[in-house]
Amino acid sequence: MGNSGSEPGYGEPGDSEPGDSGQGGSGPRDSGPGQLRLRPPVHRVHRTAVTWWRARILLAGAAAVAVPAVTALLLPDVVRPWLVVPAVGLAVVTVVAAVGMPPWWYRVHRWEVTGDAVYTRTGALWQEWRVAPMSRIQTVDSDRGPLEQFFGLATVTVTTASARGALRIPGLDHALAAELVHELTETTQATPGDAT
């Protein structure tokens, strides 16, 4: 991987998985030579992110299941099937998502700070590669929800002057995130340009 520009010491360097997908299958590695594609960014997110994502899905799913389930307990027998069936359906979807999605996200989510740009890959069903050059970065924030705090993680958001150009790197170790914010802020301040 030509990651000459990225700083050493940011943990979780990706094993040199060249495929741009986590879907298994043969992968584009086998497609004809000369097929142009975006290489995956170098760093993976923190491994704990898998657990964090899983917890988030389970909590959201539990809340969604609780509504019809509790209502079913309070209402007479006649209407119960109409609530129990959706509740069971939601529960199944939640469990499947909690098992399947976090590892998939973990395979896809990657980030990198090259010499002059921030580069991320996110998503699962919809994968997205985003590049923002240093000279156009306006703000760099990190934020931590309650769950993220519990797992010692943080999300870094890099915004540009575009209303729709923000890059998000979720699931970073919070110390690493703080360091990243600090470095990016310094780099962008040193880079000339009005960012528009």
Next chain:
Amino acid sequence: MPTADSEQGWRRLDARTVRASVVTVAGICVAAGMPTALGIASSSVFWALVTVLPASVAALVAAVVVEHVRLRRTRYRVTADRVELVQGIVVRSRRSVSRDRIRTVDLTAGPQVRIFGIVTVKIDTGEGGSAGGSVSLYAVAREEGERLRAELLDRGGGAGEPVTDGRLATFDPGCVRYAPLSILTPALGAGAYGAVLQVAQWFDLQAGVIGWTVGLLGGLGLVGALAVVVAAGVAIGVVGSLALFVEMWWNFRLDREPGGTLRVRRGLVTVRSISLEEQRLRGVELVEPLGVRTAGAARVDAVATGLRSGGDDKADRKTLLPAAPRGEAHRVAAAVLRERTGPMPAALTPHPRAARGRRIRWALAGAAVPVLTLTALGGLLSSAVLLHLAWIGAALGVPIALALAVDAYRNLGHGLSGDHLVARHGSVRRSTVALQRRGVIGLNARQSLFQRRRGLMTITATTAAGSGAYSVHDVGAAEGLAFADEAVPGLFGPLLERG
């Protein structure tokens, strides 16, 4: 106007503002007072007069007093580097805007303001959200408004240059014919019926109105009556959209002024002057809604930073040219961008066939949802009417959906034209955007599971202007990446590899 403050450059609003405000308040009194008076008069004429008249008089007197005080307490000045405004009757506020942050100076004159020869001036820094970003002067003399506009927007433009350095477009009365083709026509028609029924409901006359209509059209049979109702709705819609278009765009002019400002002036009753610094222009968008496109016309919108769309003006302030013949639209777009050949090349690179398949599948899925719902409901309720509706819906919906899908595919395209990246998509609203390549501040590539299987990708260029992001939809993945790298070198370039 000589005042005690004038040696420090402080100025006051125009005294005629009081009259304009009184006319406005009088209008409100009539609009609100008449229905109220009529309502009360139905029980007692005496009480109607005793309540409504004094209230109106009080409102008018209050308007005169408040406006006099407001005018005395408001002053503004333009210094070498700032525009300052001091205002407020009870709570005094002082607002100061740095002159090099000013992005637009818009002049608006509604009818009640216009007859007194004054205008409302809005000085805006385009920094969305914060209230501190704009200064509004209601109202100053028209000449003073023009003077402020010229002074604030002319950044070191050499003295002695001609006032107008180029007229880019003028109002063509023939273009009024495109107005009824807009979506506004059916909306206004339907809205008119809705308004009649709503008003009738207030007076408990809804059943009466419907009964009267049924009685009137009863002799025509169901089909005939429906035809009359639809025709009347269309007629109302056409008249309404024509009137709106004329009000909005009458005497339209687009000028390029010294100091690098584009200026749009337009309006029949309310006259507006909208300025846009070329420095903030990142491109133009050629918009062709289906109706207008079939008539061979297009509209030109600016893609600029710091333009708040919507806001107090119903017509978007970003429109640089209302619907006009396509050739004219291309000419204006080229003139605005200072490109000789026009930013939209005739031949854009088409996208892979797989993109057509996606569109056809979306269209069929979209058509299937209502048809299947109707069929299922018809089956459940064993209703023949619903089943009939279902097959009629399928017979009409599927061809329309397919036609739109094929059209949408044919409209896909991308290309480079000088300094601009050009991308086109859409069927119901075809949009061709020409975006300045150095205005691109980031690139995104996006692939769904299905796009990946078919080797497609959507490339999005983010920018500080317009909607913030413009996409090349469903382009071949490798081709799209190469195109993005060519259009905006250095962003995707170092990240590309050959697999």
